[in-house]
């Protein structure tokens with residue numbers, strides 16, 4: 001079972017099964033200087049959340065993933081306009097029995113949310129409003145960026161969710177829509193674009209600074225203020 005981590009905490013990445021992520025050669029620099037953002041990946045079981053996050057963080061398609069239990073953590077540090085940004089990605093479990101004790105932890109102090117469905121599974125698409133509703137119920141504020149992702153576009157003959165329907169749904173929430181494939185190597189940059197879109201949005205948020213803060217305090221304080229400003233009062 002995963003341990004709880006607040007954004008800004010320094011922690012060792014906890015890898016799921018089959019994971020082997022190479023850290024950047026600038027790891028020391030990044031650990032000290034990077035602003036850290038927590039992104040959660042949510043959606044039905046089997047839609048490809050683990051494969052998408054692995055593609056982004058590990059660079060390859062993860063063959064034979066097992067169902068995620070609780071959460072798997074992955075991370076990747078990006079350099080955007082000369083600033084190091086660390087994305088701390090929470091790959092959540094889609095199966096109710098593997099997630100129910102973790103839900104509160106998923107949404108706590110989250111900076112961005114990725115809702116994933118499988119383009120070959122209409123039911124996974126029809127679940128998206130329920131996932132969005134769950135997110136709102138946990139008081140994730142309107143300023144927290146969200147995107148919708150249709151995965152498994154490589155399975156062209158099995159598609160059940162037309163792009164027009166997905167775009168219509170995404171537009172109704174004012175969220176960007178991405179359709180991609182964690183499996184298709186040619187889609188690698190498109191997968192990256194999902195996370196980069198969020199990273200640029202998050203980067204534009206200016207952190208509030210304490211007097212001579214530690215880096216972890218900066219990130220956490222920013223998050224607290226952001227959450228206070230953005231969350232509902234329930």
Ligand SMILES: Nc1nc2c(ncn2[C@@H]2O[C@H](COP(=O)(O)OP(=O)(O)OP(=O)(O)O)[C@@H](O)[C@H]2O)c(=O)[nH]1
Nearest residue numbers: 045046047048049050051067068094152181182183
């Ligand atoms: N064809 C194809 N298969 C994919 C793709 N992404 C994932 N899969 C397959 O879909 C199945 C489920 O993938 P996972 O990444 O484990 O799904 P998940 O959403 O993490 O599932 P839970 O952990 O149970 O919530 C696996 O058999 C993957 O190989 C894709 O882009 N294309």
Ligand SMILES: [Mg+2]
Nearest residue numbers: 049050067068
């Ligand atoms: Mg998984």
